[in-house]
Amino acid sequence: xxxxxxxxxxxxxxxxxxxxxxxxxxxxxxxxxxxxxxxxxxxxxxxxxxxxxxxxxxxxxxxxxxxxxxxxxxxxxxxxxxxxxxxxxxxxxxxxxxxxxxxxxxxxxxxxxxx
Amino acid sequence: xxxxxxxxxxxxxxxxxxxxxxxxxxxxxxxxxxxxxxxxxxxxxxxxxxxxxxxxxxxxxxxxxxxxxxxxxxxxxxxxxxxxxxxxxxxxxxxxxxxxxxxxxxxxxxxxxx
Numbered sequence: 001x002x003x004x005x006x007x008x009x010x011x012x013x014x015x016x017x018x019x020x021x022x023x024x025x026x027x028x029x030x031x032x033x034x035x036x037x038x039x040x041x042x043x044x045x046x047x048x049x050x051x052x053x054x055x056x057x058x059x060x061x062x063x064x065x066x067x068x069x070x071x072x073x074x075x076x077x078x079x080x081x082x083x084x085x086x087x088x089x090x091x092x093x094x095x096x097x098x099x100x101x102x103x104x105x106x107x108x109x110x111x112x113x114x115x
Numbered sequence: 116x117x118x119x120x121x122x123x124x125x126x127x128x129x130x131x132x133x134x135x136x137x138x139x140x141x142x143x144x145x146x147x148x149x150x151x152x153x154x155x156x157x158x159x160x161x162x163x164x165x166x167x168x169x170x171x172x173x174x175x176x177x178x179x180x181x182x183x184x185x186x187x188x189x190x191x192x193x194x195x196x197x198x199x200x201x202x203x204x205x206x207x208x209x210x211x212x213x214x215x216x217x218x219x220x221x222x223x224x225x226x227x228x229x
Contacts, residue, residue, distance in 0.1 A: 004158075031215045040124070042205055042219040043159075050214060058216065090158060096215045103149065104217060106158040 002026055004107035006091050012113045013081050021076040021110050023091030031096045032074040033058075033104065034066060036087040043090065049074055050096065081114045088112070117142045117208050121220035128196050129228050136191040136223050138206030147209040148189040149217065150180055154202045162204075165189065176200070201227045 007022045025032065030051045035043040035058075045058030049068040063085060065077045074093075078085055088111050092104040118141040128134050140146055147166050151159040163174025170182040180191045189206060206220040 033216070035219075040221055042119075042121075042221040043207075044219070045216055048214075048216060056214075059218075092159075094215055102215075103161050103164055104215075106151075106160075108158045 004091055004093055004105060006089075006107040006110050008110060009108070010111040010113075012115065013078075015082055015114055016080050019078045019081055019112070021078075021089055021091075021112070023074045023076070023107060024072050025074075025091075025093045025105075025107075026072065027093060027095070027105065028071060029093035029095045029105070030071065031094045032068065033092040033094075034064070034074070034076045035090045035092065036060065036085075037090060037109070038087050046076065046089075081112075083114045086112060086114045117146065117210060117213060117218040119206050119208050119218055119220035121204075121206055121223050123223045124221070125224045125226065127226040127228060130198050131195050134191075134193045134196045134200070134225070136204050136206075136225070138189045138191065138220060139187050140189065140206075140208045141187065142208060142210060144210060144212065145184075147211075148180075148182060149207040149209070150174065150178070150189075150191050151205045151207060152176075152202050153205065153222075159205065162191070196225075196227055198227045198229060201225055 004025045033048045034046040047066040049055045091107040094104045120139045149164045150162040165182045207217045209217045
């Protein structure tokens, strides 16, 4: 069982380019999340999805979009990258079936540099 | 809104010494509390969690944390630190009222000296 996979592992991107970070989980978790990690700020929630077909905005959603066409995949898109989006991006998932609260499992991260 | 404060950005302890990492949260009702650890270049791994019941919770790798409602704290402790514990530690809080979302603290970097 792989858990959560993210691709690419790292990427250097020119400003203004479009980029999609991929996230796939094989745990059949209904909820998925995208965070960015910046030094001194911890992890901040970008977007989330409580179930396939629904998405919501987190704390720092501007400049990012997500989709949730199925249970397993939750891609994050930067439509026009800017240097302030240089960060490490983590995807996570949790099983929230039945309204319970469960831990989030994290992927290995994608290190993105926007020049 | 929920918030989490980890007052110590860096902590250095000697191998074999005890450790306490501080975490304070702001939330009106009973929160769900978590400690995660991140080794360099890795994702986050759950150390322990508090949902309800006994306020002293045991986690993996010999860590424990105590929920103190009166102090709005959830400090992480370990009686004897090993060099392999060097990592960054994150406290996080969630609540049913906010769906499944978590709010993270800024993290504490632990250095272990031999």
